Amino acid sequence: MIVFGDTAIDRLLQWLRASGEPKDVRELLVQYLEILSKLVMEESE
């Protein structure tokens, strides 16, 4: 079950922390979609 805005937020947080600077919500969204996309692919494999 994937809940948008809840699932894999820790991964998003990890990315944000690694980037070292604040990010615009648009960048955050693009990154989050990439994470979710990877997650779906991983689970399907």
Place this chain on the structure above:
Amino acid sequence: MTATTGTLADEVWRLMTAQGILFAVDAPIRQTLQNLVEFFVARWQRDPESVRAELEAALAADDRFTREEVNGQVIFVTSRQGRYVPRDTTDTHTFKQRLYEPEKPLPIDDLSVVVSTSRPAITTVEPVYISDYWIEQARLIAAAKAAEQAPVTEEPAPVAAASERAPVIAEQPVVEAVPPVDAEPAQVAPVIAETAEVIAEPVVAAEPVEAAPAPAQVAPAERSTILVVDGMAIDLSRSPAEIVAKYGPALERILAERLEQDPLRRIVSFGRMHYPEASLISFGKNDLRKIRDYILERNEPLLDTEIIADLYYHNPRQSDYEGFRFSLNYRLSREKDFEFVGVEGANVWSTKGLPAIGSKRVKAAEMGQLTAYLIEGFDDSLADQSVESIVTSGSVTRLLTFFEWEFGVLPLDAALAALLPKPVFPDQRSAVLRFESPQHFSTYLVEVRYPTGNRGGWLQGLEDFFREHLVPGALITISRSEAVNVFTITYEEASETTGRLLTLDEKKNKFAFANMTFYCAVDEDLLPEQNRYGKLRNLKAFPMGERRKAEMILEHVCETMGERGGSREQPVYRVAFADIFMAYNVLRPASRSFLLALLANNPAIAPDPAAEGVYLFTPPQVETEAEVAEEEEDLPIQPALRRRSGRYIEEDE
């Protein structure tokens, strides 16, 4: 070990521990055999080979030394405490593991068992760490429950048949083909949905299958990539750029809202920017006091970048600059002593105690009511310029009315709203911009008051500029500059002109005409010159609180500016719309459409059938003395009558 070798080993050990005198007692001290040989050969004046053999034998026999060979070179290792023993870095503490991953976990229905949702006695928001272990547990239990509820009774059958009967939960593979991206969510079976109860729609089976006690065999198949978010079907197999292009603003809003609702508050936001809460730089009370004092010292709202540069000497080239900047803004936004008065891209902060920007003669509450007509739909500022042209050209041109000139305010109409930046936060009250006059090399702080509820917005702070360089009727142009919070204000220059123009004598609180010289191009219809608009001096300078009564002001304007006709008992005032517009905008701001609506709705005012754009105002009849006396016969004793039939009442005194 012989006495000789023991002595030699002791000497070597003393040498090496002296060499590593500042090392930790268990730290390795290394020395090559070659160095040791050279040292003793020089001291003993003997053959190197015999010294080497003696040293090797002595050190090999001593427990305090360990022999190593690195790249063919012999090295002896020891430590200050004797034989070198490598440090064991294995963490023997298992509390963390036992706490988060117990062997026999308590049964949980959902995460609320792990995390209390009740409000703590102290209202401080404390972050609560939920281990991934518990999140995984909750997910597994939900999946198990869903599986239990699923009526899986059919026999092993072909894939299509199995999927026909057995409802498949969200996490399970589904035999359905991936539906097209743009398909309606109602038509496809959204497999990855926001609820665990989402079940794949059954596929039409080739033949009916008899129920049997055998467990369901769900054939592995391709998993759907459709995610349903607030009714939007998002195909995660598409590139993020494509998804953002289609659903960007909605998804941004949902993501920001959900991050805001995160009980752990792991990611915090300021405007559109987001940052990990754990990475925030802390600002204490001393910092806040220092910032507040500095803003007060500068006597105007300041940019965050100025505060950082002047108080913290932080350089934008430093790697942590943006994080520091975000932390400062985030911290100030949570302090009630500071107010954000910036715009997107320029974070400006004001604090309590700063002088007000603009005229104090008009209060904010009064101005909000005077400009309420803009909210009520009587904004015709886009009649001459479209929003597109304003956005493209980056400038707005408008004529100045007497009220705007006198008080240095401009109603925030649709044209100006299209030019000026929008508020960053939904509850943002105002923004402070800098207006530069390239013709006079002067700068003015202008406060934009955004509309709230049924009150309109306006700009204030241009009083000095208007009074020094312009007259009512002047054509001004406001343009964007490269900086988002800096605008330019210009006007069309003209040759020197002198005229008797309307002014407000504040001491007497009366309108009067005075000689004025100006150097700007004006619209003659809005220039309050004595020759053309001599009756303006008869306007009553009502208190601002009274001026919000639009109908009362309209009747006063009609009576003052109109040509009196009719009879003595029933006068009729004939007044042109241009005069009404001019005089009305002396007392308060109004648009043409607002005035036309007022005129149309006033029962005492009617258009003159003989002339277009002219109105006839018939004031309501004043009661005569006889009528008043008749009415008052039955009333208790009243105060003495005034002349002109009025009574003295407390308010008059």
